[in-house]
Amino acid sequence: MLTESEPHYRQPLRKTPFHERARAVSQLDSFVPWSGYTTVDVFTSVEQEYFAIRNASSLYDLTPMVKYRVAGPDALRFLNRLMTRDMRKLTPGKVAYTVWCNDEGHLIDDGTVFCLAQNEYRVCTAEWQLDWFRASAIGFDVELREITEEVAALAVQGPTSCRLLRLAGLAGIERLKPFEHGEFQLRPDPASGRAALPVMVSRTGFTGDLGYELWMQPQDAEAVWDALMEVGRTRAVRPIGSRALNIARIEAGFILPKADFVSAEHTLYLGTERSPLELGLAWLVDFHKGHFTGRRALLEEQRRGPRRLLVGLDVEGTKPAHNALLYSARSGRREAGSVTSATWSPTCKRNLALALVDAPYSATGSLLWADIYLNRELVWERRMVRACVVERPFFAAARRRATPPADY
């Protein structure tokens, strides 16, 4: 918590309401900074945590997600002019994934918008946005407030996550459809005398799997954690860190700021900004809903055609193609793009990557060559390997969308 007495640069990273619980089960004590908080990188091993996501249930502390309350008579008009999607379609109880751009049509950030009631919204983003949101609010009667510290957030993801939440007492959770949210109750705990706790749950996530995100008051955070760990004790529930999540999100084909794009508000070099059309997010851009910031620039880009595109790659071999340059031919004479994220996928059993490639090479089936550097017992080797443009997402399980989910 920020205090008046200490200047911000003297203050350590903040601790999330789950911090003490996380610390207690962390074997590696491996924490990393995230939006001013310290969060877990790995608890025990990346692989174990990854398999909790895909085969059981995982708990991931996403409190540092920056959250804003957007409310007021013009809240909908404000959001509709800010976001690329048609926010008029977002009704109370629904969540939308969307992006927003600057005047040049360059991506500032992506995030989720929760419609809590008419003209009352919550926006969750990866990075702070108040400056841009305030500029966007000129001319609109809307109240903007950051509520990051007021809301603790925990992702519960994996094929058994619905079952886990039901066991914790969240009655009716199985009826929650993807991109819906609702209010639920955590069962009271007679042993400790704890009363039932209200928890807002959305069926959203960053894993491409069946999963939920729980939003609660910070003082309830530990009780929610304890209850889920308790009912999950015999169900292989595991807290996970950001590294395991990163594998899952690449399999799911989700982009990550600072990895697959840099916010146009943060870029220093000309030409490093990215548009939603380049990032394969054209489906989020609604040109017919009326004006939104960046619309004219994006229309022009659409007319011209994007110069590069984010694509999925299936890379030959098993070595992740981290940071690899891509070439149009094995000779390596003509550059065609570069890899932004890469991982070996334990579930798909494929060597996956997300890459930005020049438009002529972006069609599914295009064959590119990735320049990979291998460290074989401290001896570096360079390999030119095939990288084939494939459809995303790489991993798309039916259970992600099934309602009600299977009852494990």
Next chain:
Amino acid sequence: MSRGRGRRYDCIVVGGGHNGLVCATYLARGGRSVLLLEAAERLGGAAVTREFAPGFSVSACAHLLHLMPPALRRELDLARHGLALAGDDVPTTALDADGRHLTYGPRDLSGLRARAAADAESYATWQAQLRRLAGALHPVLSATPPRLGTGTWRDRARLLGLGLGVRRLGRTDMRELLRIGAMCVHDLLEERFGLPLLKGALALDAVLGTNLGPRSPGTVMSLLYRAAATRGAEVLQQPRGGLGALSAALAGAARAAGVEIRTGAAVERIAVREDRAAGVVLASGEEIAAATVVSNADPKTTFLKLLGSEHLDAGFVRRVAQLRARGVAAKLHLALDRLPEFPALGAAALRGRLLVAPSSDYIERAYNHSKYGEFSAAPMLEVTVPSAADPQLAPRGAHVMSVIVQYAPHTIAGGWDAQRERFTAAVVDTLAAYAPGLRASIRATELLTPADIERQFRISGGHWHHAELALDQFFMVRPVAGAAQYHAPVRGLFLCGAGCHPGGGVMGLAGRNAARQVLREAA
């Protein structure tokens, strides 16, 4: 698609200020059907003559005509449309507290020579240099600013032309232009002149109408701006019947060109369809369709009120909202029962302008107060007695005095309602120091603060340039990047007011430049 009177126009000009009238005239001459809408009952915007006390009339804001280029006046044939002058090439008198007033004009330096021979020489040299620089800068004012990085031949040619014009000045003048361009006028005057009274008068010309003091950077630019408008041949003129007569002549030219004019027709908003300006909606609810809408309103009014943020990108809106447009020029009108008497001042001087700006420091001190929401007890004044040369403005034997007062902050500590009387008294006291009998001859007064000007003439911030005339709001970034070529980000919407390049001051170039741009783009 049109309702109301049912007619669809090629162009609607929103606002009948001088730039709106000029723009409408050129559009009509270019073959467009043009409707001009003015919210007030009379045309001219702030360039109007109004009766402020029974029998006493005065130009409401600007009271002298000096920036409108002669070529523009000829093109509009304003003389044929009734523009006559009550005073031409009128002198300037810098009032001196000890009665050693200094009367001078661009071509009459005898008074200055008698007072300070070295300054007279420097003044002639400075005027000659100013004329040369103005010759190179005039083309800058009279064309659409280029955009950088577009690669189109027109933008490149314009940049090249600008560079060549400056290069043709020769090494000495080019160096001097680059050296002084961003300077403050105080330093420039210190370099060249000795007489405080002269430096005060010249500094006044650099800061009049701006929210700047003589030590503010960029005040040399506003001097250059004044010079460039008329190619260095600036003369002060008093239209017969006040500035309203100029507007009447402009309206005459507009009507003769075929412009349809409606007054008392306040535009409530600019209609947008399919991301294109489609016409306007009046306060009455009437909707009038047009292919092109040209706004003479200031940029903030145009974009934030008439159009609305939701039709614009957020970054652009932020730039518009941050535009500096806080006026500090107030106007005081006095109805006098006789010709004011300034001891040691000849009657001829009263037909010109009188300046209370005894030194550059005097102005800077007056400016200091306005920065903190206060006014100075020793304000800077530009005074005219229009009835001296134009008796129709006052009852027989009586006179009107028109005073531009700086610095009157737009928002004043305590509020203008509480400060109005005190402010008026401070100005009258200042004048009375030079004209002791003045107070006894006052029959009525009218004070227009920047807040009044904002309300009465619908100018955001009450700034007579619509947007501060400063280097960061000039040329390729006036009013803001994204609207500096007269067209708005919304297709079919253009700006033509003082907030655009080159700026205000009853010059008319913004209106003409905008019309040419519309004719080029909206074929």
